[in-house]
Amino acid sequence: MPKQKAMMRSLSRKGTRSNRKPAVAVKLPAPAERSVCERCGALYLHESWRAKRKLALGPGETVRWTVCPACKQVEREEAQGRLLLRGKYLAEAREEIERRIANVARRAAYTQPERKIVSSEFRNGTLEVRTTSQKLAHRIARELCKAFGGKAAYNWSDDGSVDVVWTRAAER
Numbered sequence: 001m002p003k004q005k006a007m008m009r010s011l012s013r014k015g016t017r018s019n020r021k022p023a024v025a026v027k028l029p030a031p032a033e034r035s036v037c038e039r040c041g042a043l044y045l046h047e048s049w050r051a052k053r054k055l056a057l058g059p060g061e062t063v064r065w066t067v068c069p070a071c072k073q074v075e076r077e078e079a080q081g082r083l084l085l086r087g088k089y090l091a092e093a094r095e096e097i098e099r100r101i102a103n104v105a106r107r108a109a110y111t112q113p114e115r116k117i118v119s120s121e122f123r124n125g126t127l128e129v130r131t132t133s134q135k136l137a138h139r140i141a142r143e144l145c146k147a148f149g150g151k152a153a154y155n156w157s158d159d160g161s162v163d164v165v166w167t168r169a170a171e172r
């Protein structure tokens, strides 16, 4: 993976349109190595955010406290993924479904701290779960289908965000 990254970087450097940096690089300057998110404990190391790990510091080395991009996204309530859960079965098994969603999110965060739940709200028979990344919304929907059955319909927008509607009619 790092090899691929390095190659992509060298390719983009070779590009003639040198002012066209990838959107992410323009938007978010990379944090310093060994930055630690003061909210979720994610650690920025070797150019990516990782879940909280043990970190050995050499003499003179120190961590820098910051707030990671995903936590900032949660604060701004900015979602790239949205799940809408509907159907009779939701009313019957909402607690179990919510527990499952929390579980999936926890497991995802273990390896990818940038994937978080922004909000979860039940209103008028629909559970709306918003996530920082469309991949997490996708993964949750997949796990719901696996665990409870039902159907998931995906709708991607031009900006890369996704709406997923998961429905299941009633008890099997």
Ligand SMILES: [Zn+2]
Residues within 6 Å of the ligand: 037, 038, 039, 040, 041, 042, 067, 068, 069, 070, 071
């Ligand atoms: Zn964080």
